[in-house]
Amino acid sequence: MNYHWNWHIFFEPNPGGSGTYLDMLLSGLWLTIETALFAWVIALVLGSIVGVIRTLPSKAAAWFGFAYVEFFRNMPLLVQLFLWFFVLPELLPRAWGLWLKQLPHASFYTAGVGVGLFMSARVAEQLRAGIGALPRGQKQAATALGLTTAQVYRYVLLPMAYRIVLPPLTSEFLSTIKNTAVAITIGLVELTGEARAMQEFSFQVFEAFTAATVMYLLLNLVVVTLMRLLERRVAIPGYISGK
Amino acid sequence: MFSNFDFDVIRRSLAYLFYEGMTFTLTLTALSALGGLAFGTLIALMRLSGLRLLGRIAGLYVDFMRSLPLVLVIFWFYFLVPYLGQWLTGSSRPIHVGAFASSLITFIMFEAAYFSEIMRAGIQSISKGQPAAAQALGLTYGQTMRYVVLPQAFRNMLPVLLTQTIVLFQDTSLVYVLSITDFLGAASKVAQRDGRLVEMYLFAALVYFTISCFASFGVRRLQARIAVIR
Numbered sequence: 465m466n467y468h469w470n471w472h473i474f475f476e477p478n479p480g481g482s483g484t485y486l487d488m489l490l491s492g493l494w495l496t497i498e499t500a501l502f503a504w505v506i507a508l509v510l511g512s513i514v515g516v517i518r519t520l521p522s523k524a525a526a527w528f529g530f531a532y533v534e535f536f537r538n539m540p541l542l543v544q545l546f547l548w549f550f551v552l553p554e555l556l557p558r559a560w561g562l563w564l565k566q567l568p569h570a571s572f573y574t575a576g577v578g579v580g581l582f583m584s585a586r587v588a589e590q591l592r593a594g595i596g597a598l599p600r601g602q603k604q605a606a607t608a609l610g611l612t613t614a615q616v617y618r619y620v621l622l623p624m625a626y627r628i629v630l631p632p633l634t635s636e637f638l639s640t641i642k643n644t645a646v647a648i649t650i651g652l653v654e655l656t657g658e659a660r661a662m663q664e665f666s667f668q669v670f671e672a673f674t675a676a677t678v679m680y681l682l683l684n685l686v687v688v689t690l691m692r693l694l695e696r697r698v699a700i701p702g703y704i705s706g707k
Numbered sequence: 708m709f710s711n712f713d714f715d716v717i718r719r720s721l722a723y724l725f726y727e728g729m730t731f732t733l734t735l736t737a738l739s740a741l742g743g744l745a746f747g748t749l750i751a752l753m754r755l756s757g758l759r760l761l762g763r764i765a766g767l768y769v770d771f772m773r774s775l776p777l778v779l780v781i782f783w784f785y786f787l788v789p790y791l792g793q794w795l796t797g798s799s800r801p802i803h804v805g806a807f808a809s810s811l812i813t814f815i816m817f818e819a820a821y822f823s824e825i826m827r828a829g830i831q832s833i834s835k836g837q838p839a840a841a842q843a844l845g846l847t848y849g850q851t852m853r854y855v856v857l858p859q860a861f862r863n864m865l866p867v868l869l870t871q872t873i874v875l876f877q878d879t880s881l882v883y884v885l886s887i888t889d890f891l892g893a894a895s896k897v898a899q900r901d902g903r904l905v906e907m908y909l910f911a912a913l914v915y916f917t918i919s920c921f922a923s924f925g926v927r928r929l930q931a932r933i934a935v936i937r
Binding site for chain 2: 467534535537538539540541542543544546547550551554555638641642643644645646648649656659660663669670673676677680681684
């Protein structure tokens, strides 16, 4: 290979004037984390609501939950981001559309909301499976005790269901982090975007992508470690995950 | 809200969208799924081979691929493949690799990690007695896998494999970052040429949605039909 390696490139000043190339990548990493957390909050809140809705006895509620999940699962994330970013402002009343277009950091908010909605359908499916995995008797016993439906979910079903789905939720969170990279297409310069920019400015393709790769791997490692700790903390003695 | 819509732009570009774009998308999906399955099965066999080193290498590969965003992997291979080709062919400069070949290699390598996990689950779902019985009959390792284990593993995992292929179908839209004319790329090119982003992106969304919906409906039907009653 006649590729000219230059690992010192990270400590050379970047053309943006904001420090070295390494600073550039680190700011990208930070934006990836921010976007992923923002998206994850949306995914967790909406996913929980829809996941619960899908397990309710009401036919209409179940149908709404089904339609919601199918809507967000059957379109590529990239297309969804385009819909929110390019199409939505045109379909809204003029004044609202203009406000949306002029919003500062529009690509950040679009990415957060877009990835969040996309992932919420997956979170909903996981939570539904978790609730479905509980023995029927739990709901029946809770109802027999005189708890309202809301109380049954709040005090009996959800505390157990969340514990069951904690491991799959970890992988959904990792997917959220990875999916923020798609937002490069609507102009969000997160970690992958910064690596791409560094490659274009410095022509050191492989150094830039290696650094981004290492950062993603470390981020994954941190998340997995933290989630393992959380799993151990909330584990209930007597269950497989408990002591 | 739809008053200043120009639906004609869709009709005018239909041929381009489907002959150029959708053909690329579907060919890439089909070939990546087949390649990913073949390569993924190999990785799964490596992981379950019982040979420490081989298993470790396969495991590392899967974990590595699964912790990276697909967009980054697409960029990696786009720049790496010409150098790999140079190294393999021994030519004096990085070889030229077309858009299709580059994205095909990317998707096969990336999807293999995901398909291998599915195949591993499928192989592990076969009871231990079967390979033991096959060995007792005098079948070699290759024959055991080829005639006893893999056909059943494949059948058990078929719905999951097909669902993963639908995900792959949606993921191929990401070749957009290399300005390749897949279905979304074609829609986007028309959209930007004619200034009709709203119509084109809504239409693209509708097409992806319809195909994925029908496909997942078909998978659900298939799952109900081929389920083995135990």
